[in-house]
Amino acid sequence: FPASSARFDAEQNGKRPTKEDGAMTPIQDVLVRSIPTLVLYDDNGLDIFNDITHVDEYYITNAEMQIFKDKSSEIAHTHVGNNGVLIELGVGSMRKTRYLLDAIVSQNKSVTYYALDLSAQSLTQSLQPLALQFPSIKFVGLLGTYDDSLLYIKEHLTRDENSTRTLLWLGTSIGNTTREEAAEFLARVKDCAMQEGDVLLCGIDRRNNASVVKAAYDDPKGVTRAFILNGLRHVEHIFGGERDELFPLSKFEYVSLYNAELGRHEAYYRSLEQQRVEVDVDNTSHVFEFEEGELIFIEYSIKYDGKDIKQLMDQSGLRWAKEWADQTERYSLHCFAK
Numbered sequence: 001f002p003a004s005s006a007r008f009d010a011e012q013n014g015k016r017p018t019k020e021d022g023a024m025t026p027i028q029d030v031l032v033r034s035i036p037t038l039v040l041y042d043d044n045g046l047d048i049f050n051d052i053t054h055v056d057e058y059y060i061t062n063a064e065m066q067i068f069k070d071k072s073s074e075i076a077h078t079h080v081g082n083n084g085v086l087i088e089l090g091v092g093s094m095r096k097t098r099y100l101l102d103a104i105v106s107q108n109k110s111v112t113y114y115a116l117d118l119s120a121q122s123l124t125q126s127l128q129p130l131a132l133q134f135p136s137i138k139f140v141g142l143l144g145t146y147d148d149s150l151l152y153i154k155e156h157l158t159r160d161e162n163s164t165r166t167l168l169w170l171g172t173s174i175g176n177t178t179r180e181e182a183a184e185f186l187a188r189v190k191d192c193a194m195q196e197g198d199v200l201l202c203g204i205d206r207r208n209n210a211s212v213v214k215a216a217y218d219d220p221k222g223v224t225r226a227f228i229l230n231g232l233r234h235v236e237h238i239f240g241g242e243r244d245e246l247f248p249l250s251k252f253e254y255v256s257l258y259n260a261e262l263g264r265h266e267a268y269y270r271s272l273e274q275q276r277v278e279v280d281v282d283n284t285s286h287v288f289e290f291e292e293g294e295l296i297f298i299e300y301s302i303k304y305d306g307k308d309i310k311q312l313m314d315q316s317g318l319r320w321a322k323e324w325a326d327q328t329e330r331y332s333l334h335c336f337a338k
């Protein structure tokens with residue numbers, strides 16, 4: 001959470017985000033300070049995100065569930081080996097993975113399922129019921145960052161030459177990183193965890209109609225707003241502040257923008273007044289001053305159309321193999337091969 005400015009986009013033109021900018025127009029080429037997106041995903045944030053997945057306007061979860069419901073037997077048949085290994089990057093709520101595991105079991109395949117996650121709580125909550133429901137599948141949880149887990153996989157998971165690996169990266173998690181970072185990450189996944197013939201099934205949101213995206217990320221019940229504002233609570237907690245002591249929620253609001261041109265939703269905090277926040281880190285005081293209307297960047301949700309996917313393949317070195325879409329054609333599950 002450095003006070004330094006984060007550089008956005010190509011050009012720096014010194015323009016300050018204003019209230020008017022924020023409300024209606026996507027802002028580009030402005031300098032704003034930022035908070036690492038990861039602060040959104042503490043245990044409380046994960047719980048609220050789980051609530052988001054039940055919000056009607058948040059079409060993403062339903063779309064992906066529907067794809068798994070309809071296509072799991074095809075996916076299990078074609079892309080999961082017997083004595084194969086499944087590796088899911090980020091466990092999520094497992095509502096969709098269940099369909100795939102069902103199909104695997106009914107095809108009498110035996111697999112080991114590795115689930116990676118940053119949160120011990122979500123690993124336990126997700127894997128315990130699955131282990132009961134699917135006794136023939138072996139479940140292994142890997143706790144840590146993606147990078148920790150990829151290294152572990154590279155160094156410790158022995159390869160059975162006859163079995164294929166099926167990696168899963170679902171829920172358009174890819175949207176949280178820039179396109180460049182996403183390509184670099186896929187290249188790392190490819191190098192650390194895949195061999196020729198293995199596949200990565202990757203759920204990715206498309207560049208949908210702006211009103212559809214806006215409704216999904218600024219839902220009328222305010223679940224998304226609560227999710228984003230919890231990030232400030234978390235930052236406050238990191239700095240040792242009491243609830244509402246450093247970042248009072250009466251002085252910040254959630255700003256949701258869909259930048260259609262760049263195909264990404266952008267989430268910000270807006271300081272509602274001029275204010276100064278003083279925090280103490282290792283006995284050194286740091287002061288953050290915010291202007292009235294100032295935006296602080298917190299999260300991208302980046303969308304991919306066909307051209308974007310092609311670029312992702314070119315940059316990552318993976319090969320596009322196949323795609324399944326939901327009925328509304330808003331969302332895709334892509335199959336990328338090594």
Ligand code: AVJ
Pocket residue numbers: 052060171172173174175176216217224227299300301302
């Ligand atoms: C967890 C990154 C997939 O970008 O759609 C949902 C997070 N943020 N609503 C997304 C999120 C606001 C979500 N991902």
